[in-house]
Amino acid sequence: MKSLIKTTLIALLLVAASALAANAQDSRIQMSSLDHLAAKASQTVDVNIDERLMKMAVRLLSDKDEDERDVKKLVAGLKGIYVKSFEFETDGQFVVADLEPIRTQLRGAGWTRMVNVTSKKEGNLEVYLQFAGETVNGLAVLVTDDKELTVVNIVGPVDLDKLAQLEGQLGVPELGIESSKTKKKNEEQ
Amino acid sequence: MNDDYLWDKTGEPDPEVQKLEEILGTLRYQPAPLEIPEDLQLPRRRNYFPWLAIAASVLLAILIGGLWLSMRSRREPTPIEAKLTAPAPAKEVTPTSSVTPEHKLPELKPEPREEVVVVHKHRPRSSAPLLSKSEREEALMAKEQMMLALRLTTEKLSLVHKKTQNPANQIKNQHRVG
Numbered sequence: 379m380k381s382l383i384k385t386t387l388i389a390l391l392l393v394a395a396s397a398l399a400a401n402a403q404d405s406r407i408q409m410s411s412l413d414h415l416a417a418k419a420s421q422t423v424d425v426n427i428d429e430r431l432m433k434m435a436v437r438l439l440s441d442k443d444e445d446e447r448d449v450k451k452l453v454a455g456l457k458g459i460y461v462k463s464f465e466f467e468t469d470g471q472f473v474v475a476d477l478e479p480i481r482t483q484l485r486g487a488g489w490t491r492m493v494n495v496t497s498k499k500e501g502n503l504e505v506y507l508q509f510a511g512e513t514v515n516g517l518a519v520l521v522t523d524d525k526e527l528t529v530v531n532i533v534g535p536v537d538l539d540k541l542a543q544l545e546g547q548l549g550v551p552e553l554g555i556e557s558s559k560t561k562k563k564n565e566e567q
Numbered sequence: 568m569n570d571d572y573l574w575d576k577t578g579e580p581d582p583e584v585q586k587l588e589e590i591l592g593t594l595r596y597q598p599a600p601l602e603i604p605e606d607l608q609l610p611r612r613r614n615y616f617p618w619l620a621i622a623a624s625v626l627l628a629i630l631i632g633g634l635w636l637s638m639r640s641r642r643e644p645t646p647i648e649a650k651l652t653a654p655a656p657a658k659e660v661t662p663t664s665s666v667t668p669e670h671k672l673p674e675l676k677p678e679p680r681e682e683v684v685v686v687h688k689h690r691p692r693s694s695a696p697l698l699s700k701s702e703r704e705e706a707l708m709a710k711e712q713m714m715l716a717l718r719l720t721t722e723k724l725s726l727v728h729k730k731t732q733n734p735a736n737q738i739k740n741q742h743r744v745g
Contacts, residue, residue: 425716427709434706435713437698449717459716495730503727519723530720541721 405516456534
């Protein structure tokens with residue numbers, strides 16, 4: 379009887395631990411289904427930065443440099459950044475089905491498609507956010523063009539205000555991102 | 568005479584033996600509980616373990632404290648003062664010949680001594696612990712990758728922003744699908 383209780387408790391603990399682990403990785407999107415496209419691509423960007431590497435990188439960011447200070451603030455609570463980007467020389471190197479495993483994950487609980495821009499000429503753009511209550515717990519961006527396929531996944535609490543502050547920095551033009559809070563403030567003023 | 572009585576108490580007893588038996592019988596073993604005298608003091612077995620443990624802890628604390636102090640004193644070098652003193656002016660050369668020069672050289676006046684004091688003070692180290700060479704290389708690579716990823720993300724978001732601003736593009740939906 380005692381051994382039965384013991385076994386049940388261990389099983390329950392294992393289930394709870396795996397559930398917690400699964401919850402922690404919720405906003406991480408598995409992109410390995412796209413790996414086969416690397417052989418066809420003329421240019422591939424593959425960035426995999428987990429929490430450990432993120433912490434190491436943050437330690438090298440300077441507090442004196444304004445840009446780096448802003449980046450430091452932005453990535454402070456993040457658990458990972460994952461990017462897969464492929465550029466092809468010719469059209470039709472990938473099909474919609476290649477993206478299906480990623481879309482399936484993004485259809486899962488917690489993810490919200492915030493933006494979906496479809497253009498026959500310029501391709502499709504999708505922005506997904508994962509919410510944990512009121513806060514954003516993950517970001518995913520899908521960009522597909524005739525000759526390009528990019529998937530960006532940021533795991534962890536993404537502060538859109540801080541991300542908006544990066545506009546014009548890192549050699550990127552102004553984004554014009556306004557969070558709901560700042561938008562309200564601007565409207566009040 | 569039969570000696571069986573002496574052997575196994577059978578046969579005819581010898582009166583002399585019987586008498587001896589009676590005399591010595593008082594000293595025969597009689598089972599009784601052990602009586603410990605009240606005034607008897609047993610030696611107490613001392614347990615030195617707690618004292619030894621305390622002594623070892625104190626010694627360990629002293630050792631760690633000493634090591635920490637020595638490391639701290641190594642890290643905080645005493646301020647080094649370097650004094651830079653301007654070179655002394657050249658001595659006036661008195662003419663040895665009797666011939667007086669046509670043009671008198673302007674009298675050299677010693678310039679006021681300029682003292683530059685350089686004080687080297689110990690700067691507090693950054694709170695981040697030092698990275699080993701391999702860790703630093705890994706961190707540098709991670710930093711580059713992170714910046715590249717952020718650049719790409721902001722680029723794509725910029726593109727989204729531009730396209731959403733363009734009325735020609737269709738915004739299919741903005742609702743929850745999860």
